[in-house]
Amino acid sequence: MSAAEEMTGEDTPWAEVTPDAARRLLVAAVEAFAERGYQATTTRDIAGRAGMSPAALYIHYKTKEELLHRISRIGHDKALEILEAAANGPGTAAERLADAVRSFVRWHAGRRTTARVVQYELDALSAEHRAEIVELRRKSDAAVRRIINEGVAAGEFDVPDVPGTTLAVLSLCIDVARWFSTEGRRTPDEVGALYADLVLRMVSARK
Amino acid sequence: MSAAEEMTGEDTPWAEVTPDAARRLLVAAVEAFAERGYQATTTRDIAGRAGMSPAALYIHYKTKEELLHRISRIGHDKALEILEAAANGPGTAAERLADAVRSFVRWHAGRRTTARVVQYELDALSAEHRAEIVELRRKSDAAVRRIINEGVAAGEFDVPDVPGTTLAVLSLCIDVARWFSTEGRRTPDEVGALYADLVLRMVSARK
DNA sequence: GCATGCTCTAAGCGCTTGCTCACTGTCGGG
DNA sequence: CCCGACAGTGAGCAAGCGCTTAGAGCATGC
Known part of the structure; x- marks a missing residue:
């Protein structure tokens, strides 16, 4: 392993995001933003991918931009x-x-x-x-x-x-x-x- | 001038787009898409930049995607x-x-x-x-x-x-x-x- | 055993979106 | 002098948007 990687710590990507629901929403947002772009992604799409209702997003994040x-x-x-x-x-x-x-x-x-x-x-x-x-x-x-x-x-x-x-x-x-x-x-x-x-x-x- | 440029013809960028109104809309769309991205650009914005009403766009282009x-x-x-x-x-x-x-x-x-x-x-x-x-x-x-x-x-x-x-x-x-x-x-x-x-x-x- | 606090939902508000349509003004040909 | 053709407009429709709200469900503390 290279010097750069020895110091990058563990590889579980979004482990620092808690609680679990917030992390699921964030992972869903990453996938949706990467696929369609930020502007084309709807909050309903993000919540849907995370298995939650659209309103649940706003318990963990103030706006879509905060995500x-x-x-x-x-x-x-x-x-x-x-x-x-x-x-x-x-x-x-x-x-x-x-x-x-x-x-x-x-x-x-x-x-x-x-x-x-x-x-x-x-x-x-x-x-x-x-x-x-x-x-x-x-x-x-x-x-x-x-x-x-x-x-x-x-x-x-x-x-x-x-x-x-x-x-x-x-x-x-x-x-x-x-x-x-x-x-x-x-x-x-x-x-x-x-x-x-x-x-x-x-x-x-x-x- | 390099060999590559000798053969690229004239430099007026959108000269091949006619009529004039269609070209103005297209130039406006290029600017808007570059600034905000395709998804974040509204047809009203494009038409506005071209100095026309929103409906005028659809005389020259079937959809925003065609632009x-x-x-x-x-x-x-x-x-x-x-x-x-x-x-x-x-x-x-x-x-x-x-x-x-x-x-x-x-x-x-x-x-x-x-x-x-x-x-x-x-x-x-x-x-x-x-x-x-x-x-x-x-x-x-x-x-x-x-x-x-x-x-x-x-x-x-x-x-x-x-x-x-x-x-x-x-x-x-x-x-x-x-x-x-x-x-x-x-x-x-x-x-x-x-x-x-x-x-x-x-x-x-x-x- | 009930109040409290927290996560999450169903419903929906106000607004904007891409796009349409009935209509107007203009202009060349008979 | 009227005609059809056509570029362009004002108003607006159906759908979808980000986000809010009232309240349900469910643990925990006392």
Whole structure:
């Protein structure tokens, strides 16, 4: 197991959401938002998937947007945790960058339903909630940029445009949530390995 | 001007849509869909932006979905045209791959409003319309894959996984439509140049 | 053994949605 | 000078939306 994953804790995805009914509603919302998009999802659909009446939703969440915010917040915390674990891990910059990309991509592919909501429904958040999430994304960007900067400083990488390359690396990983399908040919592990290799090429990591 | 651009014809974006009122509605729909998403956009909003009453929309388009389909179709035709022009252009595989990425990225950044609708609202299409669009995307994938295959055959590139790398290259370009902003620091030309360089690194193009 | 507090439901309110329809204004051809 | 054709409008329909409310069911504390 990679350094990044050792530190991400247990893998039961929504264990921190309690009570049980609130978690069932949240899981139902993740599935519905991922399938149809936030705007096209009705509160009746979410409640139905959780086996409850439409009104039950409002006992646990004030609005439909609060559900999205909770999902987005937990997902972004997890994404940041993965990237910072890799950035702070042992090994050379190349090893840490590969670890970051591998585990970040694996999360986007393996938990694609969640990742899709987290990465593509930001616009539906309220201004305050969006600002909070954008701050988390800034930290994710900083974690990756730090690895690349350290690789350049150590002479491991050749990168003319560090902010631009950081942006491209994150963009590449995030877009996995758009196209990945569990019915496709590749497993999350395979995509992670492929992408780690491609990113090392992007920074011209010496062998 | 690159080979890819020489062949893309005139740049007035929606000139082929007639009559004038139909074009104004379509342009209004592109803006609204890009801003709020298809589902969150109302027919009243589209008609309002075009300076018309809600009912006027239905003289030119049968449904709201037909508007999206028309936009998606024209946009995908354009995207395919750009990639095939580069693939069929002169020069080495490296030059053609750089040309493809440069002009494809430039389109996504420069016409970001359109690109956002084209790339991120596929799910809102009807099954038949989506199938038609997916076929166009398959052809885009084939055009890029052909350049990479030719580069490998000519000994210009070192690519262990051609389909996977093709997917990653297209994914990287497409995701530009998600993050690019006209208020940002980079121009479409700059992003195109940066990405062309990164992609040549991904295929280990010899200098 | 009854009051309290909490989860959940049935019903439904006020509003917005995609879309329709009866009608108006305008304009070229006989 | 009227005609049919047609782009465009104002009003509005049926359906569905997010969310609320009154009250049922059921544990727990005393």
